[in-house]
Amino acid sequence: MILDEQLLREVITKRPSHSHKSTFGRVVLIGGNQQYGGAIIMSALATVNSGAGLTTVITDEKNHAPLHVHLPEVMVADWCDQATCLTAIQQADVVLIGPGLGTSAFSLGLLQTILEVQTKHQWLVIDGSALTLLAETKLSLPYPEHTVLTPHQMEWQRLSGISIAAQTDHSNQEKQNELGAITVVKSHQTTIYNKENIYYNQAGSAAMATGGTGDTLAGMITAFLAQFPKNDHTVAAAVYLHSLIGDHLAQTHYVVLPTLISQAIPQWMAHFCTE
Amino acid sequence: MILDEQLLREVITKRPSHSHKSTFGRVVLIGGNQQYGGAIIMSALATVNSGAGLTTVITDEKNHAPLHVHLPEVMVADWCDQATCLTAIQQADVVLIGPGLGTSAFSLGLLQTILEVQTKHQWLVIDGSALTLLAETKLSLPYPEHTVLTPHQMEWQRLSGISIAAQTDHSNQEKQNELGAITVVKSHQTTIYNKENIYYNQAGSAAMATGGTGDTLAGMITAFLAQFPKNDHTVAAAVYLHSLIGDHLAQTHYVVLPTLISQAIPQWMAHFCTE
Amino acid sequence: MILDEQLLREVITKRPSHSHKSTFGRVVLIGGNQQYGGAIIMSALATVNSGAGLTTVITDEKNHAPLHVHLPEVMVADWCDQATCLTAIQQADVVLIGPGLGTSAFSLGLLQTILEVQTKHQWLVIDGSALTLLAETKLSLPYPEHTVLTPHQMEWQRLSGISIAAQTDHSNQEKQNELGAITVVKSHQTTIYNKENIYYNQAGSAAMATGGTGDTLAGMITAFLAQFPKNDHTVAAAVYLHSLIGDHLAQTHYVVLPTLISQAIPQWMAHFCTE
């Protein structure tokens, strides 16, 4: 199907009045090493602005202060503090791993831990460096049906073994069926594969081709899964909204900074929210 | 009584022209450990934007830099620096303890100190982790009639021993009379108990169900007590304004970030200020 | 004289087209200890937004990061690094000392250094803690006619020995003549004394009675002296503009945060700028 605004109206439903912050999900975001701390900050901005109930960011201690400047709304944990991290992870409804994670042995250790402790009640979103690690190590996903992969075309090549030129719907879908995870192949026209479903995103523009756009999308997908039904429809809605906001901003901005997209999310979600 | 705008007009009075910053109260905020620093930052944003005269934040040293980014208007003290903290606390008109405080032995030590040094001229607001500590330790309040408790329903269950299902006006009021402190029981419909008075808050919405909303409310209550008459009416006005701003923002925002509420406070207070 | 907009039009003149950043003065701001770092940040925001050409802030190293978040436009020096600080100070046209300086032996040492190295080509603005130190130590001013003091009434009592109740124009002017420095006595109605001149500020409101308002004024005075004729007229213009902006913001804000005043300065200066 071709993504459209109708999907947003279906997914973004009115919040129940008898609710509290836990109603909208506990989210854990893991990433941001000494060099790429901005990536996990951008994911967190997207997650919180998309309405996740409670967000904890597990990252290098160096990133805590800038993160709290952007978002006093999140909790933080030093990714060297195993006990605190494990507690946060075990309480999570959705875990995102990858933005700015890096590909060191330490990063790999974190990914392995996540794959080991994931329960069948939890969803996992794998993005950025974590996809590269997954491709290199051939680690298997414990709950592929509760997993979302968000590779851009080059990362998908590494992960699937399909060269960019050979990435057709047929080959991608075949590989998705083998892997089992909902797969968001990002390009100038992002496509989402899940079993027999293919979602085509015709929104999005070259103004969004700048560092951090993918980190923002990963954060949005995570927050949508935390509050709305956990399925490919919800993932597709996050992808479409991300591009739709970008297109709107691109009318007046030559380059659309990812942080600008995140700022705009609450108002766009209100716009599409159905009674 | 049902909270309404008339209450705001009564409480938010025009500032006397012959005044200076001390006229509007000295406030000390205590909280924010290594993991939950954002909580005390959000309380501080609410306190300063609500008009407290002079605000000192006692928190983990790690939180000082992000706090000063958000608010160069506050003074800071490292919560390990006992002498400086004690001086600040002794000069305070109102002390808030709890947002992001944590429940470690160190956190408990801070709470015990506050309960020991409080004088009859000072008001105390107890929020967040400090309520959990209070429930666990059964510490007694030195001046309950100068104390405000702000539990959400689960914290109130821990503190009062009344299960959420059994939290009726009758049982809550009975317990409040026993404890003696003004008690703000937060839920999708917050209620305030003090002696024979019950204040019902019908404002507020599910868009506010996100991490930090309670920290913001605690900061507003603290600032209102610092400048306006120190009583349950003033506490109720802070509760109502917090929800009213949230409702207004929820018309255009699917999720209302707590920092957005704080930004809007000075303009809403001007709106309701009576000559 | 009573301060009015005409004074602003006289002082805020159009910048010469053949100019560069040095044309508008080199400024050094000294203050901000471990506890009061926000004060020097607020002074710096005022200084830069008021148009000083090049600004260096000498402060505790702890304050550098939050300062650079607020103002990448400034240069910083660790106040423990004597050589770097001395170089910056010697190149300055105007030096401000005091906001958040504290009253430790180290702070006093800094003040003594400034009073020792000041040359007759430099102006000095003394504010906040530095006034308290001056009152305690009776240090003498090397160039009083190139010095501005900005005490609030209590600081003026300490400095002048005149109790607040006895602070009349007559007594204040007499003491100013003795001290020799331009003296800005801050209260709900600030008055400026210099020789036979008295300037009355009838602007300003109780909405500005919050921590940081004085630090902001000190920064504005410093920047005005850096670019405009170095005299009491220019100091008075800064005082008046500060209050005028505050009054404007107070129409819509119950409390006017000092950082909001600083943000508004460039537009207000453009408004009053004469051809």
Added chain:
Amino acid sequence: MILDEQLLREVITKRPSHSHKSTFGRVVLIGGNQQYGGAIIMSALATVNSGAGLTTVITDEKNHAPLHVHLPEVMVADWCDQATCLTAIQQADVVLIGPGLGTSAFSLGLLQTILEVQTKHQWLVIDGSALTLLAETKLSLPYPEHTVLTPHQMEWQRLSGISIAAQTDHSNQEKQNELGAITVVKSHQTTIYNKENIYYNQAGSAAMATGGTGDTLAGMITAFLAQFPKNDHTVAAAVYLHSLIGDHLAQTHYVVLPTLISQAIPQWMAHFCTE
């Protein structure tokens, strides 16, 4: 030629729809010591807002946190970490060195490294302290035809040996031909020299005469070279847009802070973008 809006329309072209972040260039910015960290932050703000695809900032570790507050969009590297820095530099399409670099032996070492590793496929922009170092050491440029120098008049005097009074088109052009690099001589009326071409910038105003304006320009030039044809036309377009935005802001701001210019870039680029 006299710079005008037509040049902007020629240079700022519509982005190809089949593109990704690498399409718009990998940029490395080098500068920002312990004292002048704000300079490289301002360059980075200009670079990212001008549309560079992927930006890495190599700077003193002290500047990482404030940089990530301003721009989570950038990657960072500690300039003491040689291996990481070298990898980033080797992948860059355009390198900027100089803003806030300082003139220490360490700074010189960084400049020497850059001049040693530059390949013929890379462009180099040399600004600020790096120009002073270049003047002192007479280091030679490996690829002058792929180099841009951005001295203000005093830096140009040091570099060229031509005193400010003697800086005429004739003398400047002669020296440019000798050096071989595109030379942007900044003054109240900036002029760009390259072989037989001279570009006159009649835009810009004294409101821009404040610390950081040059750092911002250097960042814009770098981003323009990263995405548009690498030549003097593109450099000239960046210079003109910088002044044009400044002039527009100067209509309402007595002093135009450099960070304000950067914020406005995406919208101005959209305005001039041709189909």
